[in-house]
Amino acid sequence: MLILATLGWGSNTIAGRLAVGEVSPMMLIFLRWGFVVLLIAAISGRAMMAEWGIIRKKVKWIFLMGGCGLSLFNALFYMAAHSTSAINLGIIQSIMPAMILVGSFFLFGSRINKIQMAGVALTFVGCIVVITKGSIDYVLLLTFSSGDLLMLVACLFYAGYSLGLKNRPDVSGIVMMGYFSIAAFIMTIPLVIIELLIVGLRAPTQQGWGIILYIAIMPSFLSQIFFMRGVDLVGPSSAGLYANLVPIFSAFLAAVILNESFSMYHFFAMSIVFAGIAIFEFQKRLHA
Numbered sequence: 001m002l003i004l005a006t007l008g009w010g011s012n013t014i015a016g017r018l019a020v021g022e023v024s025p026m027m028l029i030f031l032r033w034g035f036v037v038l039l040i041a042a043i044s045g046r047a048m049m050a051e052w053g054i055i056r057k058k059v060k061w062i063f064l065m066g067g068c069g070l071s072l073f074n075a076l077f078y079m080a081a082h083s084t085s086a087i088n089l090g091i092i093q094s095i096m097p098a099m100i101l102v103g104s105f106f107l108f109g110s111r112i113n114k115i116q117m118a119g120v121a122l123t124f125v126g127c128i129v130v131i132t133k134g135s136i137d138y139v140l141l142l143t144f145s146s147g148d149l150l151m152l153v154a155c156l157f158y159a160g161y162s163l164g165l166k167n168r169p170d171v172s173g174i175v176m177m178g179y180f181s182i183a184a185f186i187m188t189i190p191l192v193i194i195e196l197l198i199v200g201l202r203a204p205t206q207q208g209w210g211i212i213l214y215i216a217i218m219p220s221f222l223s224q225i226f227f228m229r230g231v232d233l234v235g236p237s238s239a240g241l242y243a244n245l246v247p248i249f250s251a252f253l254a255a256v257i258l259n260e261s262f263s264m265y266h267f268f269a270m271s272i273v274f275a276g277i278a279i280f281e282f283q284k285r286l287h288a
């Protein structure tokens with residue numbers, strides 16, 4: 001479930017880059033979540049209504065999860081896609097497991113030993129290597145890519161969403177995703193209005209419609225369902241580690257589809273990130 005989810009998210013980085021010039025970012029997420037709402041309503045509308053008695057007790061939580069965790073993550077993600085590469089979008093998402101782990105420690109009291117913390121620290125280092133392009137000059141001159149920094153903030157929102165799944169009510173994954181999608185769609189309305197007033201909207205081109213449909217079905221719908229099921233099976237901390245597969249899928253697809261170059265600092269960053277995961281997982285299993 002988690003591998004399929006991360007494959008979908010890896011392909012989302014490619015779709016995000018392909019969408020540049022084909023549809024404006026807020027219009028993209030508005031239509032994306034609109035399609036998802038219609039899709040889930042058609043499949044499980046009756047089940048959603050049947051579970052309303054449980055859901056209405058957690059309306060604020062659903063809005064935070066769908067409106068902030070999903071919609072704001074998407075908004076920042078597609079804005080970032082305008083000023084950084086698909087490979088960077090994927091690799092920076094590697095920092096999410098560390099964010100989730102730290103959040104699990106502070107929110108749920110999950111125990112982390114020194115060796116596990118070293119593994120988490122390595123994932124941060126790998127992310128910094130990507131943002132600085134492996135050059136100390138970027139640190140000294142503070143010439144980070146705005147897209148890289150936007151992606152970092154986006155990861156904070158999705159890490160919060162992942163942690164929040166621990167408290168989801170006892171309903172099916174597709175019903176839960178249906179209500180999250182409604183919250184995400186509602187949040188896109190003010191975002192579209194802001195985009196209209198500041199820079200103007202760009203209606204989708206023919207290719208743009210194809211990209212939106214793909215994003216709505218794979219990363220927005222199927223990947224989210226797969227991820228929720230994965231969290232149910234292994235918990236948020238372990239599930240979060242699988243986010244590190246996103247840069248692998250992103251880098252491979254970017255090289256094949258977008259002809260993006262894969263630089264040595266990308267390889268170095270990914271090596272550091274996976275070393276951190278290996279240390280964390282080894283120590284975790286040693287004490288299981």
